[in-house]
Amino acid sequence: MRTQDLAQLSTRAFKTNPMRTWLTILGMGVGTGAVVVLVGLGFGLQQIILEQIVFGETLLSLGVSATGAQNLELNSETVATFEANEHVLDAAPLARFPALVTYKGLTGNLFVQGAEPPYIRYAGVVASAGEVFTDEDLGNDTEIMLSPAVLKLFGIEDDKMTDFVGEKVKFRLLVPESEGSDQINEIFIDKEYTVKGITKEEGVLNALMMLPELRSHVGIEEYERIQVRVDSNEFLVTVEEELIEAGYRVTALSKTVEQASKIFQGVQAVLATFGGIALLVSAIGMFNTMTVTLLERTKEIGIMRTIGAAPKDIKWLFVSESVIVGFLGGVSGIVMGVALGVIVNFMLNVAASQFGGESVKLFSFPLGFLVFIALFSAVVGYLTGIFPAKRASTLNPLDAIRYE
Numbered sequence: 001m002r003t004q005d006l007a008q009l010s011t012r013a014f015k016t017n018p019m020r021t022w023l024t025i026l027g028m029g030v031g032t033g034a035v036v037v038l039v040g041l042g043f044g045l046q047q048i049i050l051e052q053i054v055f056g057e058t059l060l061s062l063g064v065s066a067t068g069a070q071n072l073e074l075n076s077e078t079v080a081t082f083e084a085n086e087h088v089l090d091a092a093p094l095a096r097f098p099a100l101v102t103y104k105g106l107t108g109n110l111f112v113q114g115a116e117p118p119y120i121r122y123a124g125v126v127a128s129a130g131e132v133f134t135d136e137d138l139g140n141d142t143e144i145m146l147s148p149a150v151l152k153l154f155g156i157e158d159d160k161m162t163d164f165v166g167e168k169v170k171f172r173l174l175v176p177e178s179e180g181s182d183q184i185n186e187i188f189i190d191k192e193y194t195v196k197g198i199t200k201e202e203g204v205l206n207a208l209m210m211l212p213e214l215r216s217h218v219g220i221e222e223y224e225r226i227q228v229r230v231d232s233n234e235f236l237v238t239v240e241e242e243l244i245e246a247g248y249r250v251t252a253l254s255k256t257v258e259q260a261s262k263i264f265q266g267v268q269a270v271l272a273t274f275g276g277i278a279l280l281v282s283a284i285g286m287f288n289t290m291t292v293t294l295l296e297r298t299k300e301i302g303i304m305r306t307i308g309a310a311p312k313d314i315k316w317l318f319v320s321e322s323v324i325v326g327f328l329g330g331v332s333g334i335v336m337g338v339a340l341g342v343i344v345n346f347m348l349n350v351a352a353s354q355f356g357g358e359s360v361k362l363f364s365f366p367l368g369f370l371v372f373i374a375l376f377s378a379v380v381g382y383l384t385g386i387f388p389a390k391r392a393s394t395l396n397p398l399d400a401i402r403y404e
Contacts, residue, residue: 027286028285035278058123063253079226092226092227092229094223097112098110099111112209117138129198147204147206167195168193287387315389
């Protein structure tokens with residue numbers, strides 16, 4: 001049978017039984033659409049979480065803090081010790097002091113942190129409004145960054161966060177008179193700082209300035225945290241294990257990313273399972289349709305066999321028809337699923353813009369995933385049509401012609 005004839009006969013059902021054919025495609029589309037929507041939701045959630053994580057040098061750095069169990073300290077000597085490791089490129093410290101912040105007569109408690117630009121890069125500090133400190137800001141003694149929670153102290157809502165950039169604030173450092181002492185000395189910094197940017201840190205009351213500027217107002221004997229930049233991913237685990245053995249508490253963003261990816265792979269598998277159940281129900285419906293089609297066209301099959309059609313021609317006729325229906329069902333499901341996701345994303349972003357929230361993309365549909373779904377739907381069509389096709393190809397021509 002020529003390919004042209006096979007194509008014409010395979011699409012004949014669209015003319016003879018258009019209602020049933022399109023309903024079958026719709027049923028297949030609903031099942032496929034369920035898979036697209038649910039897995040797209042998993043991709044979207046994964047993307048939302050991973051977008052909050054800064055990559056690059058951040059993945060090659062380790063956050064080190066003292067546990068206190070072995071009377072460990074983080075100081076200048078510790079920094080030098082870390083940098084002496086052959087696999088460590090740099091060790092950037094962070095100092096931290098309790099303080100009072102004042103803005104237009106309002107005062108609140110927070111922590112003032114001091115760090116240099118490398119620490120900011122390694123720790124993945126980013127700005128949700130304004131700008132983040134860069135290497136050119138090492139000598140910056142007039143600007144600071146604030147966490148969003150600090151703005152809440154002054155009644156500044158999220159939708160006004162950008163407007164707060166450029167405002168002026170003052171600080172009073174609260175420094176213990178000596179180690180372990182309950183006596184607190186207030187160090188008044190007689191200058192105003194301009195807000196350079198707002199960080200993405202949630203739930204913490206922090207102000208960040210350059211370490212040299214903080215050091216000019218208070219003596220720094222210990223650091224709160226050190227970011228260790230490892231030279232390559234190959235030695236990341238080695239350096240981490242060495243630091244842990246020495247008694248330090250170590251956090252690695254690379255592990256967080258890995259764990260998040262594993263969690264979302266599990267979420268996607270669960271969502272895909274629910275979608276697969278819907279697709280299975282649709283496939284069963286399609287199988288029943290192809291079986292009914294076989295019974296209705298039994299006489300036609302007998303006539304085709306008597307005029308020279310080979311069993312394999314009959315088989316490929318039914319297989320081609322089911323593959324076409326399956327593929328079209330997959331495409332329609334993709335269209336419905338993506339359309340639903342785009343609409344939901346649009347509505348969420350409209351609501352976010354009205355209430356001052358950040359725009360989000362709850363549903364995400366990678367092109368490779370959509371292509372896979374379309375091809376997989378064609379495979380499902382093949383599998384649901386192969387049994388009726390084999391049955392049709394083995395019919396006795398004379399019995400088929402006499403079939404009523």
